[in-house]
Amino acid sequence: MAFCDESFLLSGDTAAALYHEVAARQPIIDYHCHLCPRAIAEDRRFEQLHAIWLDGDHYKWRAERANGVPEPLVTGAASPREKFQAWAETVPHTVRNPLFHWTHLELRRHFGIDELLDGDSAERIWTEANRQLATGDLTARGILRRMNVEVVGTTDDPADDLTWHEAIRRRPFGTAVVPTFRPDAALRLHDPDRVRAWARRLADAAGTGADTLAGLAAALDRRHADFAAVGGRATDHGLSRIPDVDGTEAEAAAVWERAMAGTPATPAEADAFAVWLLRHVARLNHAKGWALQLHLGPFRDPNPRLGRLLGADAGCDTIGDARQGPGLVRFLGGLAAEGTLPRTILYNINPADNALFAALPGSFQDGTIPGLVQWGSGWWFMDQERGMRDQLNMLSDLGLLSRFVGMVTDSRSFLSYPRHEYFRRILCDLLGADVDSGRLPADPEWRCHRLAPLVAAVCAGNARGYFGFAGSAS
Numbered sequence: 001m002a003f004c005d006e007s008f009l010l011s012g013d014t015a016a017a018l019y020h021e022v023a024a025r026q027p028i029i030d031y032h033c034h035l036c037p038r039a040i041a042e043d044r045r046f047e048q049l050h051a052i053w054l055d056g057d058h059y060k061w062r063a064e065r066a067n068g069v070p071e072p073l074v075t076g077a078a079s080p081r082e083k084f085q086a087w088a089e090t091v092p093h094t095v096r097n098p099l100f101h102w103t104h105l106e107l108r109r110h111f112g113i114d115e116l117l118d119g120d121s122a123e124r125i126w127t128e129a130n131r132q133l134a135t136g137d138l139t140a141r142g143i144l145r146r147m148n149v150e151v152v153g154t155t156d157d158p159a160d161d162l163t164w165h166e167a168i169r170r171r172p173f174g175t176a177v178v179p180t181f182r183p184d185a186a187l188r189l190h191d192p193d194r195v196r197a198w199a200r201r202l203a204d205a206a207g208t209g210a211d212t213l214a215g216l217a218a219a220l221d222r223r224h225a226d227f228a229a230v231g232g233r234a235t236d237h238g239l240s241r242i243p244d245v246d247g248t249e250a251e252a253a254a255v256w257e258r259a260m261a262g263t264p265a266t267p268a269e270a271d272a273f274a275v276w277l278l279r280h281v282a283r284l285n286h287a288k289g290w291a292l293q294l295h296l297g298p299f300r301d302p303n304p305r306l307g308r309l310l311g312a313d314a315g316c317d318t319i320g321d322a323r324q325g326p327g328l329v330r331f332l333g334g335l336a337a338e339g340t341l342p343r344t345i346l347y348n349i350n351p352a353d354n355a356l357f358a359a360l361p362g363s364f365q366d367g368t369i370p371g372l373v374q375w376g377s378g379w380w381f382m383d384q385e386r387g388m389r390d391q392l393n394m395l396s397d398l399g400l401l402s403r404f405v406g407m408v409t410d411s412r413s414f415l416s417y418p419r420h421e422y423f424r425r426i427l428c429d430l431l432g433a434d435v436d437s438g439r440l441p442a443d444p445e446w447r448c449h450r451l452a453p454l455v456a457a458v459c460a461g462n463a464r465g466y467f468g469f470a471g472s473a474s
């Protein structure tokens with residue numbers, strides 16, 4: 001079997017048929033990522049391979065640091081070519097890390113380059129990729145078109161104006177680009193100067209003051225409606241865990257108003273405020289039929305030295321081990337009790353929480369929308385082959401794989417779309433193996449009318465229906 005060929009990750013004929021005849025033909029609905037809406041609006045042409053492939057990619061930076069590469073060659077002052085060389089020399093050391101697969105899939109799928117990347121091939125690959133980036137259709141929009149991306153859900157702060165999203169809608173191009181409302185900046189109450197500056201920006205964007213809790217709520221409501229007007233269908237929230245507290249309005253008002261006066265919140269006060277904020281947004285989502293995405297579990301900036309040197313989102317975070325169950329159950333239970341539980345997707349970062357996240361949604365269904373509450377795809381430290389297999393298997397064991405809204409890139413790079421191919425191959429391999437071993441029917445009728453639609457649904461159809469995206473002709 002050749003490396004990364006047509007049958008990559010597909011161990012039998014059934015798996016190959018499911019992948020090539022069904023999965024590979026589905027459009028991509030990338031409902032959660034961190035692509036830059038301005039780059040899409042302006043159809044950015046990337047200056048060179050570093051700008052599109054390494055810049056902002058903390059997975060690669062982390063591998064380089066683990067390989068002993070000094071920081072100037074990772075995120076520092078070295079030239080793009082020097083940084084690319086450092087990455088190329090690291091790639092052979094990423095064997096069995098998903099970066100080894102992603103790297104070579106991305107070179108093949110976007111640039112048609114089959115050569116393995118290492119220190120020796122770096123110059124040839126740099127020259128050829130840059131030639132294509134300068135002249136071909138590998139622009140922001142060109143890549144989305146070539147990858148058959150039907151929807152991109154970017155991640156946006158409610159204080160951001162939606163200029164670039166509006167610009168994209170004025171000049172549509174076949175991929176729907178929708179904003180996702182992510183109000184995490186409101187939660188940094190240990191740093192009142194920062195949160196006050198954010199509240200001022202939010203007030204400007206909403207046209208209403210945000211220095212009282214009622215003002216903040218009104219500003220968030222206004223921006224939620226503004227996001228809806230440009231296609232928004234979801235919010236997203238990143239926390240170490242949902243605090244196991246009530247988070248009453250009176251508590252939240254006291255904490256917020258003290259922060260606006262310059263007093264930092266204690267951890268317990270910040271917890272109460274976070275639960276109030278999440279509940280407020282969940283109610284808005286329920287009213288509009290939006291989805292609430294909860295990304296739970298990272299331990300942010302465990303290394304103060306790297307934190308000071310590099311700032312946030314630079315590849316220094318790790319897997320946290322906070323208890324997830326109590327706060328989640330209390331939060332979802334409260335919403336269910338008052339009849340405002342929205343569509344909810346739960347993402348865990350710690351594989352030790354897999355069974356919890358797979359089982360818990362089953363207790364919060366309400367017989368309206370299939371998979372109303374569901375477990376999200378393998379995320380961050382779990383989006384490699386093992387993490388995806390574990391997630392798909394545990395989901396199958398404890399929930400309904402058939403209702404799963406599927407994969408997201410969660411990426412900052414336009415070149416990450418082969419991650420959907422990676423996921424689809426693994427999905428088809430699992431199902432194909434079940435057919436070949438008699439765990440699922442081999443009957444061609446059943447395959448055609450039951451199994452193939454399941455594959456198509458998990459690849460694209462479920463996400464389209466769940467979020468209410470308009471959908472393409474496919």
Ligand SMILES: [Zn+2]
Pocket residue numbers: 032033034155410
């Ligand atoms: Zn994300």
